[in-house]
Every structure is written in structure tokens, then in C-alpha cells.
Amino acid sequence: MFGALELGLIYGAMALGVYLTFKVLNFPDLTVDGSFTTGGATAASLIIAGVNPFLATVAAIGAGLIAGYITGLLHTKGGIDGLLAGILTMIGLWSINLRIMGKANLPLLREDTVFTPLRENMLLGTWVSISALLAFTLILKFAIDWFLTTDLGLAIQANGNNRQMIRSLGVNTDNTTMLTLALSNGFVALCGALVAQYQGFSDISMGIGLILVGLASVILGQAVFGSRNIFMASLGALLGSVIYRLIIFLALRAGLDTNDMKLTTALLVVLALLLPRWGFLKRIPSLRSRSNRASSKAPAEPADDPASEAGAQVPAGTVDTPADTPGVPAGTPAKAAGRTAAGTSAASDSKED
Amino acid sequence: MLKIDTISKTFFPGTVNERKALQTVSLELDESDFVTVIGSNGAGKSTLLNTVSGRLPVDSGSITIDGAEVSRMPEYKRAKYLGRVFQDPMAGTAPDLTIEQNLSLALKRGKSRGLGRGTTSARRALFRDELATLELGLENRLKTKVGLLSGGQRQALSLLMAGFTQPRILLLDEHTAALDPQRAALVTNLTQKIVSNDGLTTLMVTHNMEQAIALGNRLIMMHEGEIIYQASAEEKKALTVKTLLGEFSKLKGATLGDRALLN
Numbered sequence: 001m002f003g004a005l006e007l008g009l010i011y012g013a014m015a016l017g018v019y020l021t022f023k024v025l026n027f028p029d030l031t032v033d034g035s036f037t038t039g040g041a042t043a044a045s046l047i048i049a050g051v052n053p054f055l056a057t058v059a060a061i062g063a064g065l066i067a068g069y070i071t072g073l074l075h076t077k078g079g080i081d082g083l084l085a086g087i088l089t090m091i092g093l094w095s096i097n098l099r100i101m102g103k104a105n106l107p108l109l110r111e112d113t114v115f116t117p118l119r120e121n122m123l124l125g126t127w128v129s130i131s132a133l134l135a136f137t138l139i140l141k142f143a144i145d146w147f148l149t150t151d152l153g154l155a156i157q158a159n160g161n162n163r164q165m166i167r168s169l170g171v172n173t174d175n176t177t178m179l180t181l182a183l184s185n186g187f188v189a190l191c192g193a194l195v196a197q198y199q200g201f202s203d204i205s206m207g208i209g210l211i212l213v214g215l216a217s218v219i220l221g222q223a224v225f226g227s228r229n230i231f232m233a234s235l236g237a238l239l240g241s242v243i244y245r246l247i248i249f250l251a252l253r254a255g256l257d258t259n260d261m262k263l264t265t266a267l268l269v270v271l272a273l274l275l276p277r278w279g280f281l282k283r284i285p286s287l288r289s290r291s292n293r294a295s296s297k298a299p300a301e302p303a304d305d306p307a308s309e310a311g312a313q314v315p316a317g318t319v320d321t322p323a324d325t326p327g328v329p330a331g332t333p334a335k336a337a338g339r340t341a342a343g344t345s346a347a348s349d350s351k352e353d
Numbered sequence: 354m355l356k357i358d359t360i361s362k363t364f365f366p367g368t369v370n371e372r373k374a375l376q377t378v379s380l381e382l383d384e385s386d387f388v389t390v391i392g393s394n395g396a397g398k399s400t401l402l403n404t405v406s407g408r409l410p411v412d413s414g415s416i417t418i419d420g421a422e423v424s425r426m427p428e429y430k431r432a433k434y435l436g437r438v439f440q441d442p443m444a445g446t447a448p449d450l451t452i453e454q455n456l457s458l459a460l461k462r463g464k465s466r467g468l469g470r471g472t473t474s475a476r477r478a479l480f481r482d483e484l485a486t487l488e489l490g491l492e493n494r495l496k497t498k499v500g501l502l503s504g505g506q507r508q509a510l511s512l513l514m515a516g517f518t519q520p521r522i523l524l525l526d527e528h529t530a531a532l533d534p535q536r537a538a539l540v541t542n543l544t545q546k547i548v549s550n551d552g553l554t555t556l557m558v559t560h561n562m563e564q565a566i567a568l569g570n571r572l573i574m575m576h577e578g579e580i581i582y583q584a585s586a587e588e589k590k591a592l593t594v595k596t597l598l599g600e601f602s603k604l605k606g607a608t609l610g611d612r613a614l615l616n
């Protein structure tokens with residue numbers, strides 16, 4: 001249980017990275033599977049080479065930034081579809097990660113890691129380590145919150161929200177896209193570096209399927225915490241990661257094998273995506289609507305118009321209070337439905353909390 | 354000020370779908386000129402504005418703003434000269450961001466964006482004052498997500514965002530066409546107010562001939578990628594819908610959109 005909480009918080013760093021691409025940039029970035037391992041590999045090999053574990057972790061972040069930047073280059077300058085650009089980097093990173101590590105598995109058995117102080121004092125798996133990890137990941141969360149509300153951060157948000165508009169306001173959207181991807185993968189690589197040090201080894205396949213873990217965390221978090229603002233959305237991503245680990249923990253307790261966890265994760269994400277279609281949990285972000293949104297970038301979004309006109313008929317003061325809460329992304333067909341369901345889902349939410 | 358010199362734009366050149374959207378179009382705007390643009394569907398009006406804004410590259414010809422050649426400049430760099438409002442009320446604002454965040458984005462048009470706070474209290478005060486001029490009560494809803502506003506409110510906000518940083522040129526592309534008549538009238542009034550307050554140099558496309566006559570000091574009519582009629586400041590004062598229809602009927606096989614005839 002404590003272990004699950006610790007893991008959940010550590011993986012929270014990755015969830016925050018996935019939040020940046022998937023929610024803020026509106027870009028499903030598959031680089032994650034590769035850059036996570038890159039982070040672990042970089043940190044592990046540097047630590048074995050005698051580098052201070054904190055410096056090694058910083059270097060891992062740098063490697064992740066570069067990985068994300070490359071995906072961004074392929075997508076913006078190369079005009080390669082986002083999914084494919086991520087896959088290309090991810091696959092390419094496999095070889096690079098092997099080069100970094102020199103072999104498929106690097107144990108960190110007798111090495112000093114960032115967790116050594118906790119481990120030596122028998123504090124791992126206690127409230128002390130959990131508090132320390134919570135504090136650390138909250139710092140990451142607040143850093144993201146702050147960044148996204150700066151002038152540059154607002155441009156980054158707008159880039160994922162209405163690219164044509166922000167370009168017409170003078171933003172080089174190629175640059176903001178690459179920057180977001182780089183930052184996101186910096187978080188992911190940081191997570192990889194921490195996981196390698198926490199578990200005591202780096203492995204070439206440690207990143208496989210992680211994008212789904214990230215998505216599951218972001219989606220679960222949004223289901224519970226909503227996304228009425230950045231503060232709640234990033235908190236949701238972070239705590240969604242913890243919830244995800246607890247679900248996995250319970251699934252293992254219930255007798256499932258660790259080998260079943262990938263399938264469990266996939267089913268979890270599928271379920272989270274299908275439930276809104278069947279009328280449950282309307283506030284869950286709609287992955288399915290991604291294609292709609294992408295294709296409607298240039299032309300008008302006629303489906304959206306009546307919805308917003310309807311919104312106007314509500315007296316001015318009340319429009320932004322209850323209707324503001326649900327995390328239904330604007331510009332999707334589900335929007336109108338989501339808004340009417342807002343009252344009910346908000347009510348059920350307070351019970352959950 | 355703005356000098357469009359013999360620009361041409363052809364879509365899908367050399368194919369069966371070839372479309373000559375602009376054919377050696379030239380147009381010059383002086384400081385504070387407000388030119389309305391009318392013409393049938395597919396005449397090339399939007400293409401004209403899109404080549405000025407850099408959304409579309411020209412095939413040939415030159416575009417200069419304040420003497421600076423901009424026709425090879427990427428769209429995001431030209432933004433420092435231009436304020437724009439699009440036909441689609443959804444196009445000019447970011448729906449998931451709040452009113453004040455959208456205004457902050459517009460405030461930084463064409464400037465470098467750093468790590469300063471996006472919404473400071475000083476900016477909020479400015480935004481409140483600016484929003485109050487719209488008389489829509491939006492000044493009390495700074496933290497409302499723009500996606501919750503009506504089309505008319507969003508378009509009014511877009512207009513404010515385009516105009517309040519005093520762009521060298523304001524480009525309006527049928528920005529009232531998607532609104533119901535009442536809201537369209539509101540946005541038209543705001544347009545007049547914003548443009549005349551700051552003496553903005555403006556190029557406005559409209560479907561509505563009366564609006565085209567009522568607003569601005571000059572008028573041009575386009576057809577099949579060419580400017581086929583121009584009314585100077587003097588001529589425009591005496592212009593009527595009837596004259597415009599007369600000009601139009603001189604063209605062989607030309608039919609105005611039904612919408613224009615109804616107006």
C-alpha cells in the first residue's frame with residue numbers, strides 16, 4: 001500500500017508530462033515510452049560512472065528535453081503526423097537507450113541514489129518518504145501551474161486550444177509546440193530516472209506501455225477532480241497517477257498477475273473513454289473527439305455555435321458558476337451535453353471527495 | 354500605408370481544379386482609410402485578406418506595410434502589423450481560456466512572450482475598461498471561459514482583441530455574417546466605434562451592401578479574382594445599393610448571392 005502510494009507519486013511526474021502534451025497541447029505523444037527509458041538509462045549509467053545521483057537526474061531531464069524536441073521537429077518542420085513522429089522517436093530511442101546503458105539491464109545495487117538517504121534510515125515505505133515525495137511532486141505541479149499562466153505559458157495553452165488564433169497574434173506555433181513536447185518529455189525522463197533509482201535498476205523495456213499509464217492517470221484524475229482550471233487539472237494528473245497505482249495494487253491483491261497489468265491498464269483507459277459515450281462520467285476528456293477537433297481546425301465548428309448561443313440565454317451572472325466546473329473540452333460535439341450534465345456530475349463529485 | 358501591388362494567387366495550378374482566386378490585384382490604403390470589400394461568393398475577398406495576413410502565400414506581386422515588404426514574411430511575424438477578426442466567431446478566441454487570458458494573449462500581439470505573469474492587476478484594470486466599452490457586461494466576467502460566451506459576445510471580444518492594441522491594419526472578414534441580425538448590428542456598431550476612435554486603417558469584407566455603403570470611406574467590388582469597381586471617398590458618399598447592383602449587372606453572367614440581394 002505504501003509502496004503503491006510512493007510509486008503513484010513518482011509516476012506523478014510522468015503524468016504531469018503527459019498532461020502537458022495530451023491535455024494542454026492536445027497532442028498524443030508516444031515519445032513517452034522511449035524518453036522514460038532514456039531518463040532511467042542516463043541516470044543509471046551516470047550514477048555507475050560515479051556521478052552524483054542528483055546531477056545524474058538533472059542530466060536525465062536534459063536527455064528527455066532533447067527527445068521531446070526531436071519529436072517536435074519531426075512534427076512541425078517535417079510535417080509528420082504527431083502520432084507517427086512520436087513513434088519514430090520512441091523506436092529510435094530504443095537503440096540510443098541501449099547505447100547509453102551498454103546492455104539491456106543496469107543494476108544500481110550498491111550505488112548511491114537520490115533515495116539512499118531515505119533507504120538507509122529505513123524511511124522508504126513510511127509516511128516520511130510519502131510526504132517527501134508528495135512535497136517534491138507538488139513542487140513540480142506548482143511549477144507547471146505557474147509556467148502555464150505566464151505570457152509564454154498562455155501562448156502554449158492557446159497553441160493547443162486554437163492554433164490559428166494564436167498564430168494570428170504573432171506566436172511561432174512551431175516553437176511553442178516543440179517547447180511543450182520538450183518540457184513534457186523532460187518530466188517523463190525525470191520520472192524514468194527516479195523510477196530506476198527507486199527500483200534499483202534501469203532496464204531497456206522499462207518504458208513499454210507507459211504512455212497508457214500516463215493517459216490513464218490524466219483521465220482518472222480529470223474524472224475525479226475535473227479541470228475547471230489549471231490548478232485542478234494538474235492536481236488531477238498527479239493524483240490520478242496515485243489512484244491508478246492503487247487500482248493496480250488492488251488488482252494484484254485480487255489475484256491478477258503482474259503480467260496482466262498492461263491489459264488491465266488498456267482496459268482501464270478503454271473504459272474511461274467509453275463510459276462518457278454511454279452517459280456516465282461526462283466530464284472525462286474525450287479522446288474519441290480528437291479527430292473531430294483536428295479536422296475542424298481551419299473551418300468553422302458549426303456544431304459548437306448553437307451550444308454557445310444557448311449559453312448566452314442564461315443570465316450573465318450564472319453562466320460561469322456551475323457550468324464552468326465540468327472538464328468537457330470546448331469545441332467537441334459532447335460539449336453541449338456535458339454542460340447540461342454539469343450540475344449532476346458536480347454534485348456526485350462532492351460525494352466522491 | 355498598405356500597398357498591394359499586382360498580386361496573384363492560383364489554387365491547384367495546372368490541374369482541372371485550377372482556381373484563379375486573385376488575378377493581378379492592386380490596392381493601396383492610406384493612413385486611416387476604411388475600405389469595405391463586396392463581391393459574389395468565391396470572388397477572392399477572403400483570399401485577398403489572407404494574402405495580406407500571410408495565411409496564404411502569394412504566387413507573385415508584392416505587399417508592403419509602412420514601406421516594409423511583407424509578402425515573404427511568415428504569418429506569425431506579420432501579426433505585429435495586423436489585427437484580425439474572422440467570420441467564424443470561434444476562430445478568434447481560445448475557448449478553454451478565460452476572457453482575461455484571451456485579452457492578455459492579444460495584448461502581447463507581435464511582441465515577445467516571456468515568463469512574466471499573464472494576468473496582472475494592472476492588465477485586469479485595463480481589460481475592465483476596454484470591456485466596458487462593449488457594453489455587454491463582460492467586464493464583470495473576466496474569469497469566465499470564452500467557450501461559454503455566445504457567438505455575438507465572442508465576436509465582440511475578438512473585435513476588441515484585434516483593435517485595442519492599435520494594429521497598423523485591421524482585417525475584418527465577414528465578421529458579422531455568422532450572427533443573427535440583432536447581434537450583427539451590435540458588432541457592426543462596435544466596429545464603427547473601434548475603427549473611428551483610433552482611426553484604424555481597415556479592410557473589411559462584407560456580404561451586406563448597405564453595411565458596405567454605411568461603413569468606411571472607400572469601397573471596392575471584387576469578381577472572379579479581380580477588383581471590378583472602386584468607389585473613392587467622394588464617390589462613396591453618393592453611393593446607393595442601386596448603383597452597386599447596376600455596376601454588378603454590367604458583368605456578363607454575374608449573379609450576386611441571394612443574401613446580398615435580400616439586404
Ligand SMILES: Nc1ncnc2c1ncn2[C@@H]1O[C@H](COP(=O)(O)OP(=O)(O)O)[C@@H](O)[C@H]1O
Nearest residue numbers: 364372374392393394395396397398399400401
Ligand atoms: N484554401 C483554398 N484551397 C483551394 N481553393 C481555395 C482556397 N481558398 C479559396 N479557394 C478558392 O478561391 C476562390 C476564392 O475564394 P475566397 O477568397 O474564399 O472567396 P470569397 O471570400 O470572395 O467568397 C474560390 O473559388 C475558392 O473556391
Ligand SMILES: [Mg+2]
Nearest residue numbers: 398399400527
Ligand atoms: Mg470569404
